[in-house]
Amino acid sequence: MKKSAILLIGIIAVAIGVIISTYADSSTYGSFNDAKDSAAELHVVGRLDLAKDMVYNPKKDANYFSFYVNDNKGTACKIVFTGTKPQDFERSEQIVLTGKMVGEEFHASKILMKCPSKYNKDQVEVKSTLQQS
């Protein structure tokens, strides 16, 4: 067999391996209800519920942060994250959580926030010219 043929087979084998691995390692987007049915970690996209309690009390535990999220199907769930409260958290528009359900709580291993970020939000802050008399 020619060397080039061997090489070609090798390349194709690795390429197939890459594609399978990408697919096998990939995760899914789901809702909290999907998470209840699944043992594996998955991604849940949702919005922070600001009306409900957000707990981060470093004096009690610097590595415990809990909050509530409504997923895209409208299901609310309590989220627990081992770590500190991320910067900018309240202002996040959309949150992507990676993790799994433990009982009634969703334990997140990663939180990704999509912020409107003040640097892009087109909201002009106005200096008041009607300063009090």
Add this chain to the structure above:
Amino acid sequence: MDTVFIGEHLWPGKLGQFFVVLSFAAALLATLSYYFETIKDKPDGSWLKIARSAYFINLMSIIGIGSCLFYIIYNHLFEYHYAWAHSSKSLPVYYIISCFWEGQEGSFWLWTFWQSVLGFVLVRKAKSWEPPVMAVIMLSQTFLASMLLGVEILGIRVGSSPFILLRDAVQAPIFARPDYLSMVADGNGLNPLLQNYWMVIHPPTLFLGFASMIVPFAYALAGLWQKRYTEWISMALPWALFAVMVLGAGIIMGSFWAYEALNFGGFWAWDPVENASLIPWITLIAAVHVLLAYKHSGQAYFTATFLTLVSFVLVLYASFLTRSGILGETSVHSFTDLGMFWQLLVFISVFTLIAIILVLTRWKYMPFSAKEEETYSREFWLFVGAIVLGLACLQILATTSIPVFNKIFGTEIAPPTQVIAHYNKWQLPFALVVAFISGFSQFLKYKKTDIRSFYVQLGRAALIAAVLTGLAGYIGGIYTNPMFMLLMFSSVFSVVCNIGILYNAILGKWKLAGSALAHIGFALLLIGAMVAAATNKVISVNTSGIGFGQEFAKDNNPRENIILYLNEPIKMDKYTVTYLGDSVSGPNTLYRVNYQVIDPETAKVTENFDLYPNAQQNVKMRQIIASPDTRHYLWKDIYTHVSSVPLKEEAAHEPHEGHSEEEDFGKPSIRAVKLGDTIAVRDAKIVVKAIKKGVHVNNMALSANDVSVALSLEVLSKAKTQLIDPVFVIKDGNVYDFGKTIEELGLKIRFTNINPKSNSLELTIFQRPPAEKKWIVMKAIVFPYINFFWGGTILMTIGFFLAILRRRNELKTA
């Protein structure tokens, strides 16, 4: 009805927009003229003259755009959206430069600027290559200029202009007022994370790298187009090396910025945006190796051409990924979507199609080699190495492109949950093979090698490497992991082989120094990245009581943050760590964290240093943006950042009616005392000393029937002893009193009554609740041997630079 707006400076924007349009028109004209010059049978230079003038106008208008934009940002002309969105008045001058490329428009400008600077070199030096090469580059310039146009053509918005006015970009009622500008107080400011000196030089370097990727691409296209099939390779080689050097430096600067300024606690996160710039860099490195193989042996022509072409296409793909908004949920730091999805797609498609068409039409003329490479030849292993690099790219590309697949196929696949592990699983073996090949191929010669001497050299190097690997694995603490040990071996092996070459180079064959140095640098970079990533240790692990119950604790998650109270030392690893207070510098609050190593036997302090991790507090947004501080040692780094701090309250309380001072205090305690009594309050003792009758009270005319009594109180606190005298008054049958306050104790004492029956005096004591003890939550990580990573990068860059000199000299002597 047109409103006349007050205070706007419209001329810099109009001038800037004029330059934008001019640069587009000039680039288009230059593209066409260079094209016609190239395809003319007998070039008489007439098209060339037009092309060069058009090129020059393009260069000048790009400089004009930059100057106008700088003028606008520098002078805080917030009537322009770009200045308003990306800068603020409080920004120091050197960061105004960073404002430039915070937005997409500015970074496009940077790209087109560098591309035109490279064009300047080519116009002067490329000689017969100038028309076809510049035709390609000016086509790219045309596309880049179109990205800045911001005009509507047939109802489609083309590009996004940096000179758009705030009142046109944003809809708000205030823009109906002619004096709206007087109400726009300040710009939005620069993202604090970008306020770092690395952000001043990282983007220009990165974009110079991106921009220079087009030159080898243009040479390859020109070679195929002009049927100069083999000539282009020597021409493209120094340019490819230049692009690889600059882009590599730019990527690592970004990594260093992430390490120094971001608090994700590492130097590489396999973020899609990082990957997007890494992929073309690796493919072009592969291309450089196969270009060399072809140059010296006549083998692997197609691979060399393909890799050169695909590298630039991947640059365009990278900019599509980061700018089109397609990464959406998968990346933290892509640009925001400016609605240029299709325009970017056209940009890639045009260049990809040109490349494919030229390759296909010239296929039968390509100098394919009939015979196979020898197994014991350098060109064969250069080729294999390039293929491995290509496969490594394929893997990164496949996972990074998941959002693109989702868009194309309408699927909803999420990226791997353990992203870093997923990439490492693949990239580690690839790196291992590449390092190994980059070692032993040094002992191979082009075409044919003496097998015996090859194995002798190989065996010797492998033996030395094995011994060193054992040592390094032990010191680095990775000897328990066979995969890490294998990578360590192949990297050390590569260093050993290349040091041999470097030694010879110093002895006389200096030309070889470049590649040897670059390979050594690359191998050291691998060692540093692996050891630092594998053995970095969070030392701030929280061992203190767990407050939220067993259910939570049993997950065995790493508890990587620790709370420090002011002046209360905590033991972390071998360090005794104390939070010693904070200071404010500009928008930053610096938290002083002291590290001490105390010898347990002699109780002497053997090491003592302060780190100042900082956080920008934004009171209005109630958020902090933290940046780490790192103690650098030769063999390790100690990296510290605050992850949570108490938010500062808004500075001034609005005074409002009905607000009494006593609201701040807690509930008062009422005490009946006699002369000579001592009463204890928090942090102090109060001794009742004396009574003074008939004291004079300001603004109160007292008659003989009125009573005014002052009580002398001695207040003893830890700090000092103070005398105060609250006053009790009865005037015309009404009771008044004048209390006294000691601010530093948060203490207010009123003398509120005299009880003649029991002969006692009534004191009403107010005390503020105890001030909250200051605290920070922080995280500390030790990164061992990370200097191999940075040092390897520097060696690699120097190596590339020497290689450029060598290949340039070859062109001159050829």
